[in-house]
Amino acid sequence: MSHGQNFSRRDFIKISSIFLAGSSVLSYGAMQAFSSHQSTISGEFGEKVIYSICEHCFWRCGIAAHVRDGKVYKITGSEHHPLSQGKLCPRGTGGIGQLYDPDRLAHPLIREIKGGKQYYRKATWNEAVGVVAEKLYKTSQVYGPSSIAMLHHGFGVSFFKKMLSEIGVNKIAKPSYDLCCGPARQASVLTYGYPSDTPEGFDMKNSKYMIFFGTHFGENMHNTAVQEISEGIRRGAKIVVFDPRFSTLAGKADHWLPIKPATDIAMIQGLMHVLISEEIYDKAFVEAHTVGFGELWESVREMTPEKVSAITDISADAIRTVAREFAFHAPAAFVHSGRRTNWYGDALQRLRAILILNALVGNFKMPGGVVAFKKFPLVQPPAAHEHLAYEKEVYSKYPFFPNDEPSNTIASHEIVQQAITGEVKALVIYGVNLPETMTLGRKTAIEALEKVDFMVAIDVLPAEVTGYADVVLPECTYLERYDDLDNGRAFRTPFVALRQPVVPPMYDSKPGNQIAKMITDKWGLHGVFAPTVEAGLNKKLGLIGSSLEEIKKKGVLVMPETDLYRKPGEPLNLNTPSGKIELASEQLKKGGFSAVPIYTAHPEPPSGFYRMLTGRKPMLTFGRTANNRFLGDLATAKENEVWVNQGIASKHNITNGEYVHLKNQDGVISEFPIKVKVTERIRPDAVYMVHGFGHTSAKLTWAYKRGASHNQLITRTEIDPAMGAVGFQNNFVTFIKEANA
Amino acid sequence: MVIDTRVCVGCSACVYACKSENGIPEGYCRDWVVQETKGIFPKLTMENRSERCQHCDNAPCVTYCPTRASHYAEDGTVQINRSRCTGCKACMAACPYDARYVHPEGFVDKCSLCQHRTEKGMKTACVSICPTGSLNLVDFNDPKQEAQQLMNGKLVYRQKEHAGTEPSLYWISASNKPGA
Numbered sequence: 001m002s003h004g005q006n007f008s009r010r011d012f013i014k015i016s017s018i019f020l021a022g023s024s025v026l027s028y029g030a031m032q033a034f035s036s037h038q039s040t041i042s043g044e045f046g047e048k049v050i051y052s053i054c055e056h057c058f059w060r061c062g063i064a065a066h067v068r069d070g071k072v073y074k075i076t077g078s079e080h081h082p083l084s085q086g087k088l089c090p091r092g093t094g095g096i097g098q099l100y101d102p103d104r105l106a107h108p109l110i111r112e113i114k115g116g117k118q119y120y121r122k123a124t125w126n127e128a129v130g131v132v133a134e135k136l137y138k139t140s141q142v143y144g145p146s147s148i149a150m151l152h153h154g155f156g157v158s159f160f161k162k163m164l165s166e167i168g169v170n171k172i173a174k175p176s177y178d179l180c181c182g183p184a185r186q187a188s189v190l191t192y193g194y195p196s197d198t199p200e201g202f203d204m205k206n207s208k209y210m211i212f213f214g215t216h217f218g219e220n221m222h223n224t225a226v227q228e229i230s231e232g233i234r235r236g237a238k239i240v241v242f243d244p245r246f247s248t249l250a251g252k253a254d255h256w257l258p259i260k261p262a263t264d265i266a267m268i269q270g271l272m273h274v275l276i277s278e279e280i281y282d283k284a285f286v287e288a289h290t291v292g293f294g295e296l297w298e299s300v301r302e303m304t305p306e307k308v309s310a311i312t313d314i315s316a317d318a319i320r321t322v323a324r325e326f327a328f329h330a331p332a333a334f335v336h337s338g339r340r341t342n343w344y345g346d347a348l349q350r351l352r353a354i355l356i357l358n359a360l361v362g363n364f365k366m367p368g369g370v371v372a373f374k375k376f377p378l379v380q381p382p383a384a385h386e387h388l389a390y391e392k393e394v395y396s397k398y399p400f401f402p403n404d405e406p407s408n409t410i411a412s413h414e415i416v417q418q419a420i421t422g423e424v425k426a427l428v429i430y431g432v433n434l435p436e437t438m439t440l441g442r443k444t445a446i447e448a449l450e451k452v453d454f455m456v457a458i459d460v461l462p463a464e465v466t467g468y469a470d471v472v473l474p475e476c477t478y479l480e481r482y483d484d485l486d487n488g489r490a491f492r493t494p495f496v497a498l499r500q501p502v503v504p505p506m507y508d509s510k511p512g513n514q515i516a517k518m519i520t521d522k523w524g525l526h527g528v529f530a531p532t533v534e535a536g537l538n539k540k541l542g543l544i545g546s547s548l549e550e551i552k553k554k555g556v557l558v559m560p561e562t563d564l565y566r567k568p569g570e571p572l573n574l575n576t577p578s579g580k581i582e583l584a585s586e587q588l589k590k591g592g593f594s595a596v597p598i599y600t601a602h603p604e605p606p607s608g609f610y611r612m613l614t615g616r617k618p619m620l621t622f623g624r625t626a627n628n629r630f631l632g633d634l635a636t637a638k639e640n641e642v643w644v645n646q647g648i649a650s651k652h653n654i655t656n657g658e659y660v661h662l663k664n665q666d667g668v669i670s671e672f673p674i675k676v677k678v679t680e681r682i683r684p685d686a687v688y689m690v691h692g693f694g695h696t697s698a699k700l701t702w703a704y705k706r707g708a709s710h711n712q713l714i715t716r717t718e719i720d721p722a723m724g725a726v727g728f729q730n731n732f733v734t735f736i737k738e739a740n741a
Numbered sequence: 742m743v744i745d746t747r748v749c750v751g752c753s754a755c756v757y758a759c760k761s762e763n764g765i766p767e768g769y770c771r772d773w774v775v776q777e778t779k780g781i782f783p784k785l786t787m788e789n790r791s792e793r794c795q796h797c798d799n800a801p802c803v804t805y806c807p808t809r810a811s812h813y814a815e816d817g818t819v820q821i822n823r824s825r826c827t828g829c830k831a832c833m834a835a836c837p838y839d840a841r842y843v844h845p846e847g848f849v850d851k852c853s854l855c856q857h858r859t860e861k862g863m864k865t866a867c868v869s870i871c872p873t874g875s876l877n878l879v880d881f882n883d884p885k886q887e888a889q890q891l892m893n894g895k896l897v898y899r900q901k902e903h904a905g906t907e908p909s910l911y912w913i914s915a916s917n918k919p920g921a
Contacts, residue, residue, distance in 0.1 A: 087871065090753050093754060093757040093870065226752075227874070230872070230874055230875070234745075236920030239919075248750050248751060248776070251785075251915070252750075618750065618751070618752035618754075633767055645782065681782070683782075
């Protein structure tokens, strides 16, 4: 066999169409199911409904999959699942577009070389997992377990995590920590003594006043959050949005404040200044339940509304108004921490500023304020760290990186860097399309992928990353498999949910639970996993007095509603060093950082360039949905546009609907053109584009060449020195007219 | 229907739900989302609307259909009898709401208000899925007056009332003040 050979530099391989679903006989039926021209409607009757959980974003709503003649014809929200309550966002409905995607990976593939040319050949599962098992085992033997790392995104990863722990590998990262949830999580740990959760701990439906900084619910369709904000609006809540762009949420706001990008911390300091100087903060709460108030006041004493106005481009009057209204409506008022929170490398402090602002008005564990939702307590078997080579729990060099989250022991950009330096020799990539993931931009990602000795990609689609793999393992979609039980979401009614197969795996794809088991079996480690995934789930459920049979019926077990609110006089007993809310953090000070959030100026765009802001469309989740024809079918979903302020468009002589190339501050030009949206909805110093377009893999036949890639234009990043998150909004772009490109 | 644009975010869940429920071919839809922004930076307003056939009480499509394919159903909705439809498009020209399209199989198609579901006591696919609760299916003859309760004290309008079509979709305006 030639699969043992080493490639000094791995080329990107275009996967041949004959290895994808489109060539398979099965795909005809698949296409029919998904683009049906049925003119008769038989309705919901005589069909089968199976309850499971979604995988189109991390929220993991409950879904009801409706199956007719062996095909999933629609997906609706599960009425039993607390996060969906019968409702579902467009992406959830769009699961059929992924299941019946004609571009799906259909067979295991192994990289070969012949006459100097690298190519993929179709392999049996036995062969493919054999190569993976051998390569990973040898790498760990020769270079030690820390020479292997896994990048992952998706709920199915638990099996691979367990698999790797068996050979002592614990270097694991989810890019979402770096880009999205990390800063909010760690800010909450440092300030409130517990990590933030999903859904975020805000009592939205009972709130009277909700403040948002740059987060845009409605465009990010976090189902439960959108449901609760809507309920809040119906009950008369006021909304305040600080955002350089008139987002959909800004469209619902009583006050839209188009803040100058990169100045949020100054704004929050200004709001704190008004609350304290006008003595409208909750003094009793601050005295009883917080530490560091004096130090906080010293840090905002000079941040008068006038001074902050000059920094943020928002009037001093507006700053006073928002602070006073916030105090007036408190405690049924909050500032939301948002999602995808790292923008400029100071995210930990920005998020701490938000949490402190909340604490000042005494909304902690109060109706309509900050709350801590609970998780369903599953009985966990003892952690399986018996392997002697299991080195340590945290590999990150950042001092405030979490040390209590086994699915994330290092920042993903650290893995990318270690792959480039050679410290990491082998990569396992589960559902992360690294070249288009914002970690350190595309160029660096590709360098890492080309450099490592061995890489296995476990994926559903021929995403760009699969072209760099030595072995490609086609996982079936979330609608065709069991995964682990989901008690990872905290809510008003704690719950545990089941992912179960709705239809059998199509083509030659397999569930992750089987793939991981096959690999451990190759290592001769039998009994790592239960004989069948069903048996394993049933055993776990047995520990809480339930069974697989029971949970399969509704897809979820739900506990009664928990009490979210504190009682008068009740001590908080928080898990911080002081036991109280830490307005000033001794821990941060000891680590060499500022104990309180302080605004620092960030780079400004060069003349003729504009800060590149990003976000999403409600029907898309970046890579997960990029190639989804069902979701892509609407005119509003087909491509991304670059939003340009009217005045700036005139200055550059570009018109609405015209296609331009974007060029960033380092001279990188988007390889595909992007449509211009001339709009009043954005400040003149920024442009906006949705992430997840401009795919370069021709085998993603829907996504290929649609719109421009945001990731390609990221060449500058700022890493949060405290907790290791990546900010990338100091990239600036200008326009090159199509004729001049 | 009573449609609360104060909460609609224009996510299009209604459109995709309708497409899978009713097997709408690629490239077509029976409902659609409009996001309308007015004003000059930074004084802007926005309304999001999930639009569809208005099931008019005085429907021009029914009046102008030469084959009586477009007709009033017993429940008051406007429906199309496909076997009678010749695809002549007279209804499409007559509809002030642009709610119809020609199905690739030759007949004209539009929102049926999920008649196959409502006749079994279920809500329409779009109403069932809507995460914001913007879409409300109501019976205007219901003695409990659910529709009136939804609209009480709020700024409510109907589209193109001057056309005399008597549309049965009522829109709670996004310009209502908080707490209206």
